[in-house]
Amino acid sequence: MSDLRLLARQVRFTNRAFWRNPASAFFTFAFPLLFLVIFTTLLGGGQTRRGGIAYDNDTYYVVSMAAFGLIQACYTNIAMSVVFAREEGVLKRLRATPFPVWAYLGARVVHAVLVAFALVAITVGFGEVVYGVGLPGGADLFRFLTTLVVGASCFTAIGLAVSGFVPNAEAAPPIVNVVMLPLLFLGLFIPIGDDAPAWIARLADVFPVKHFFDAAFTSFLGAPGFEWLDVSILGLWLAGALVVGVRRFRWEPSR
Amino acid sequence: MGSRVIEVRGLRKRYGELEALRGIDLHVDRGEVFALLGPNGAGKTTTTEVLEGYRARTDGEVRVLGHDPATGGRAFRERIGIVLQSTGVEPFLTVRETVAMYAGYYPRPRDVDEVIEVVGLLEKRDERVNRLSGGQRRRLDVAVALVGDPELLFLDEPTTGFDPRARRAAWGLVRGLVSLGKTVFLTTHSMDEAQALADRIAVIARGRIVAEGTPNAIAGRDRMRTRIRFRLPADGPSPPPSAERGPDGSFELRTDDPTRELHELTAWALEQGVALEGLEVAPPSLEEVYLELTGAEEGAS
Numbered sequence: 001m002s003d004l005r006l007l008a009r010q011v012r013f014t015n016r017a018f019w020r021n022p023a024s025a026f027f028t029f030a031f032p033l034l035f036l037v038i039f040t041t042l043l044g045g046g047q048t049r050r051g052g053i054a055y056d057n058d059t060y061y062v063v064s065m066a067a068f069g070l071i072q073a074c075y076t077n078i079a080m081s082v083v084f085a086r087e088e089g090v091l092k093r094l095r096a097t098p099f100p101v102w103a104y105l106g107a108r109v110v111h112a113v114l115v116a117f118a119l120v121a122i123t124v125g126f127g128e129v130v131y132g133v134g135l136p137g138g139a140d141l142f143r144f145l146t147t148l149v150v151g152a153s154c155f156t157a158i159g160l161a162v163s164g165f166v167p168n169a170e171a172a173p174p175i176v177n178v179v180m181l182p183l184l185f186l187g188l189f190i191p192i193g194d195d196a197p198a199w200i201a202r203l204a205d206v207f208p209v210k211h212f213f214d215a216a217f218t219s220f221l222g223a224p225g226f227e228w229l230d231v232s233i234l235g236l237w238l239a240g241a242l243v244v245g246v247r248r249f250r251w252e253p254s255r
Numbered sequence: 256m257g258s259r260v261i262e263v264r265g266l267r268k269r270y271g272e273l274e275a276l277r278g279i280d281l282h283v284d285r286g287e288v289f290a291l292l293g294p295n296g297a298g299k300t301t302t303t304e305v306l307e308g309y310r311a312r313t314d315g316e317v318r319v320l321g322h323d324p325a326t327g328g329r330a331f332r333e334r335i336g337i338v339l340q341s342t343g344v345e346p347f348l349t350v351r352e353t354v355a356m357y358a359g360y361y362p363r364p365r366d367v368d369e370v371i372e373v374v375g376l377l378e379k380r381d382e383r384v385n386r387l388s389g390g391q392r393r394r395l396d397v398a399v400a401l402v403g404d405p406e407l408l409f410l411d412e413p414t415t416g417f418d419p420r421a422r423r424a425a426w427g428l429v430r431g432l433v434s435l436g437k438t439v440f441l442t443t444h445s446m447d448e449a450q451a452l453a454d455r456i457a458v459i460a461r462g463r464i465v466a467e468g469t470p471n472a473i474a475g476r477d478r479m480r481t482r483i484r485f486r487l488p489a490d491g492p493s494p495p496p497s498a499e500r501g502p503d504g505s506f507e508l509r510t511d512d513p514t515r516e517l518h519e520l521t522a523w524a525l526e527q528g529v530a531l532e533g534l535e536v537a538p539p540s541l542e543e544v545y546l547e548l549t550g551a552e553e554g555a556s
Contacts, residue, residue, distance in 0.1 A: 006359065006360075009356075009359055010356075013345075013348065013352065013356050016347075016348065016352070017345050017346075017347040017348055018347075020347040020348075020383070021346075021347045085345075088343035088344075088345075088346070089339070089341050089342035089343035090342075090343050090344060090345060092309075092339070092341060092342045093337070093339070093342035093343065093344065093399070095309070096307055096308070096309070096332060096335065096337045096339075096342075097332055097357065097360045097361070097403065098329040098330075098332045098333045098360055098361060098362075098403075099360035100329070251309075252309075252341070253341055
């Protein structure tokens with residue numbers, strides 16, 4: 001079997017196990033969709049001014065929850081599943097077979113990105129039907145898709161890096177969430193508008209979540225203010241996380 | 256192709272200050288069941304993991320199926336199967352999906368259903384792994400190790416935690432592997448298991464091989480002597496000087512020449528007019544040899 005077919009086959013097994021695992025199916029897939037409904041119905045009223053332009057908050061939350069879905073599918077899903085595969089001894093067993101572990105991890109990444117794009121598609125579809133905000137066209141669509149691809153890679157790499165710091169399976173949920181949750185509040189769950197304190201914006205600028213959201217938001221709405229700098233900063237986080245992830249990667253369970 | 260499947264010379268492994276393996280020599284031939292026997296912490300797992308390619312060695316020569324396991328890569332791993340205590344499989348796939356997934360990793364896999372049948376999981380074929388019992392999971396591990404049709408199988412303490420019935424079944428499974436022409440490298444801390452399964456045993460203690468040979472040869476080592484035990488009536492004569500009094504009041508003799516010693520002892524008893532109560536002549540047991548070799552307390556058994 002060629003390596004590519006082997007990879008595709010592994011993606012199918014990964015997918016099957018993913019949907020049978022209630023934790024991964026719920027937290028990765030159902031959670032962002034649940035949040036979408038809650039945020040848009042509870043907090044959807046009112047407007048936020050960004051760069052001098054007023055945006056409806058329900059529009060904001062369509063993009064925000066699409067971004068959240070991508071982060072859950074890539075970051076949380078990869079961090080958790082790599083820790084569990086390591087602690088269960090799945091990686092150790094694989095290492096004794098001729099199947100290369102890069103292909104195993106590659107299949108997980110491909111699957112995560114497919115789930116992420118499915119979540120974005122569902123969220124965007126919801127936005128189109130309920131709020132009439134559909135996909136952008138032309139250059140904006142290109143920018144939006146590029147942001148999604150770079151963002152997905154970046155958050156996957158951060159997930160891999162974080163998995164290397166999780167000592168055992170029990171510690172995975174708290175650690176994985178504690179790392180990301182504050183960042184989600186800094187620039188994704190709550191709009192950072194023109195009237196937000198400057199230090200909040202500056203703090204959020206250090207981390208990848210706000211850059212990802214800003215690039216996705218402006219390109220999706222075709223609004224002014226799209227910066228390739230935001231995408232480049234995601235690229236920097238991607239590179240850094242890859243270096244850390246590869247260095248901290250372990251085959252063996254810690255017990 | 257030679258008949259030597261594993262060849263190890265002067266294997267050393269150091270973890271910082273600790274020298275876990277201090278010069279191991281061993282070899283395993285094709286079609287053989289080889290048992291590495293020793294107490295916990297003696298170096299069994301470290302040795303096995305070096306042979307499997309998991310761990311780099313500090314020093315020494317290691318050839319497994321003609322490869323250096325440290326650099327063997329895919330070509331090497333296509334030919335081995337492992338059952339380790341610390342490995343696992345995806346919990347949300349079924350038995351059949353799991354075995355089929357692993358079968359796809361090998362160039363010439365065995366038939367998936369046939370392998371499931373060999374390990375006795377046919378009626379659990381469509382059950383998810385997380386709903387299997389511990390013993391069934393262990394059998395699934397064996398199925399996954401077998402599906403690539405390996406020439407050499409590593410079994411790390413394959414029956415630890417099994418009840419006697421499951422243990423018998425597992426032994427039957429290992430004997431079945433041998434009839435398929437496989438070579439088996441087994442680690443165990445149970446003498447029974449080594450004696451029941453192995454063609455050859457190496458006893459490991461504190462990072463060294465302290466004895467090596469067939470189970471009978473190890474038990475019959477000349478350094479261990481036949482034991483003659485008897486009791487004397489309380490008001491009887493004092494025993495011959497070569498006998499030692501044991502803690503329970505009985506007397507014990509150790510000898511290299513049991514025929515002569517027994518003859519002399521019974522002649523003495525007849526002369527004295529006493530009966531040797533509870534007279535017992537016992538060859539050294541593998542267990543005794545093992546305990547002596549591995550330096551454990553005799554009273555610990």
